[in-house]
Amino acid sequence: MSGDDMNPAAVAQPVKDLQGDDRWMSQHTRFVQECKDAEPDVLFIGDSMIQLMQHYDVWREVFSPLHALNFGIGGDTTCNVLWRLQNGELQNIRPKVVVLWVGTNNHHHTAEEVAGGILSIAQLLTSRLPKAKIVVLGLLPRGERPNPLRQKNAAVNDFLRSWLPRLGQALLLDLSAEFVHSDGTIGPQVMFDFLHLTAAGYRTMAKPLSDLLLHILEETPEEKRASAV
Amino acid sequence: MSAEDPNPAATPTPCEDTQGDGRWISLHNRFVSDSKDKEPDVLFVGDSLIQLMHQFGIWRQLFSPLHALNFGVGGDATQHVLWRLSNGELDNISPKVVVLWVGTNNHGQTAEQICEGIMAIIQVIKNKLPNARTLVLGILPRGKSPNALRERNAKVNKLVQEAVLSLPHASFLNVDPDHCYS
Numbered sequence: 001m002s003g004d005d006m007n008p009a010a011v012a013q014p015v016k017d018l019q020g021d022d023r024w025m026s027q028h029t030r031f032v033q034e035c036k037d038a039e040p041d042v043l044f045i046g047d048s049m050i051q052l053m054q055h056y057d058v059w060r061e062v063f064s065p066l067h068a069l070n071f072g073i074g075g076d077t078t079c080n081v082l083w084r085l086q087n088g089e090l091q092n093i094r095p096k097v098v099v100l101w102v103g104t105n106n107h108h109h110t111a112e113e114v115a116g117g118i119l120s121i122a123q124l125l126t127s128r129l130p131k132a133k134i135v136v137l138g139l140l141p142r143g144e145r146p147n148p149l150r151q152k153n154a155a156v157n158d159f160l161r162s163w164l165p166r167l168g169q170a171l172l173l174d175l176s177a178e179f180v181h182s183d184g185t186i187g188p189q190v191m192f193d194f195l196h197l198t199a200a201g202y203r204t205m206a207k208p209l210s211d212l213l214l215h216i217l218e219e220t221p222e223e224k225r226a227s228a229v
Numbered sequence: 230m231s232a233e234d235p236n237p238a239a240t241p242t243p244c245e246d247t248q249g250d251g252r253w254i255s256l257h258n259r260f261v262s263d264s265k266d267k268e269p270d271v272l273f274v275g276d277s278l279i280q281l282m283h284q285f286g287i288w289r290q291l292f293s294p295l296h297a298l299n300f301g302v303g304g305d306a307t308q309h310v311l312w313r314l315s316n317g318e319l320d321n322i323s324p325k326v327v328v329l330w331v332g333t334n335n336h337g338q339t340a341e342q343i344c345e346g347i348m349a350i351i352q353v354i355k356n357k358l359p360n361a362r363t364l365v366l367g368i369l370p371r372g373k374s375p376n377a378l379r380e381r382n383a384k385v386n387k388l389v390q391e392a393v394l395s396l397p398h399a400s401f402l403n404v405d406p407d408h409c410y411s
Contacts, residue, residue, distance in 0.1 A: 019336055021372025021379070056284075107248055143250030150250070188259065193303060194252045198284055 009109040009117030012083035024073060031071045032088035040069040040093055042213060045081060046101035048074035048196060058202045062210045077106045078117030090128050097216050098125050101137040103156055111152045115159030122170045133216045136160060138174030142195045146184050173212060175205045238338045238346030241312035260300045261317035269298035269322060274310060275330035277303035306335040307346025311353060319357040327354050330366040332385050340384035347389050351399050365389055367403040
C-alpha cells in the first residue's frame with residue numbers, strides 16, 4: 001500500500017508562483033486566517049471541484065447551513081493539499097466531517113500513486129482530527145468520450161474502495177455513474193468543459209453528499225447526548 | 230530577438246492535449262457545430278472569464294435575451310483564440326457584435342506581444358465577419374496585491390485602447406469593477 005516517502009503523490013509541496021501574482025499563497029494565507037475565526041462542522045478541501053462549488057446557489061442552499069468552510073484551490077494536486085493541511089489549514093478548527101476531493105490534477109503520477117496520496121491525506125486528517133469522519137469523493141470521469149484519464153480516475157477510485165475502509169474513519173462516495181450517458185459521452189449540461197461541473201452537475205452530486213453529511217452529523221455522540229436531555 | 234521573429238501571441242496555435250482527455254478540441258468541435266446550427270446576434274469569445282459567465286444566472290438574465298453564443302475556453306491565450314476563430318468557429322454565423330475577452334493567460338509574453346495578438350484576432354473577425362463590430366473588454370487586474378501581472382495587463386489595455394481608436398469596426402470597454410464605480 002502506498003502512502004510513504006517513496007510515493008511522489010504523498011510528498012507535501014506548495015505551488016510555485018510561476019505566473020507572477022502569487023494567488024495560490026494568497027488563498028492559503030486567507031484559509032489559515034479563516035481557521036482562526038471560524039468554527040466549521042464540515043470542512044471541504046481539495047481542488048477546483050471543491051472550490052467552484054461555493055460559487056453556485058447549491059452552496060448557500062445545501063452546504064452553508066451545515067456550517068461549512070471551503071478550502072478548495074483550482075489546480076491543486078494531492079501534494080498541494082497535503083502541504084496546506086500541514087501548514088496551518090487545520091489549526092484551531094475541529095470539524096466533525098472533512099470532505100476531500102482531489103487527485104484529478106495529479107498528471108505526473110500513476111493511479112496507484114494518486115490513491116496513495118489521497119490515503120496519506122486521509123491518514124493526516126485522522127491523526128489531527130481523531131473524532132472526524134473523512135468523506136473522500138471519488139474522482140469523476142472527464143473528457144467528452146472514453147479516454148485514458150477516465151480509466152485512470154476509475155482506477156484511483158478502485159484503489160480507494162479497498163484501502164479506505166481500513167482507516168475506519170474514512171469512506172468513499174463515488175458518484176461517477178451519475179455523469180456518463182449510456183453511450184459513454186459526458187454532456188455539457190453537467191460538465192461545461194467536460195471536467196468542471198455546471199450548476200446542474202453540482203445539484204446532481206449535492207443530494208447524495210448532503211444526505212451522507214446529515215447522516216454523519218446526526219450521529220455525533222455529543223448531539224445524541226444533548227438531544228437525550 | 231530580431232524584428233523578424235514571429236510573435237507567439239499572434240500566431241494561431243491550437244492547444245496541445247497534454248493531459249490526455251482531448252477536452253480542448255472537444256470544446257472547439259462543439260463550437261464549430263454550434264456555428265452551423267445557431268444564429269447568434271452576439272458572440273462571446275475568449276478565456277475562462279467568458280466561459281464562466283455562461284454558468285451563472287446573469288447569463289440567462291442579461292445575455293441570453295440578446296441571442297448570444299458563448300465560445301469561451303478556460304486557459305486560452307490569444308494564440309488559441311486566434312486558431313479557433315480561424316478554424317471554423319466563425320463560419321456560418323453572422324453576429325452583429327463579437328465580445329472578445331482574452332490576454333490574461335499569455336504568460337511569458339510582453340504587453341506589446343499580447344496587444345498584437347488581440348489585434349490579430351480583431352483582424353480575423355473583420356475578415357470573416359465584415360459587418361460585425363468587435364468589442365474588446367479590458368483585461369482585469371489579478372492577484373491580491375499589486376504585482377507584475379497587473380502592470381502587464383494594464384499596459385495591454387492601454388495599448389489596445391489606443392490601437393482600436395483608428396478602427397471603425399472595433400472598440401474597447403474597461404469593465405474593471407473598481408473603475409466602473411469610481
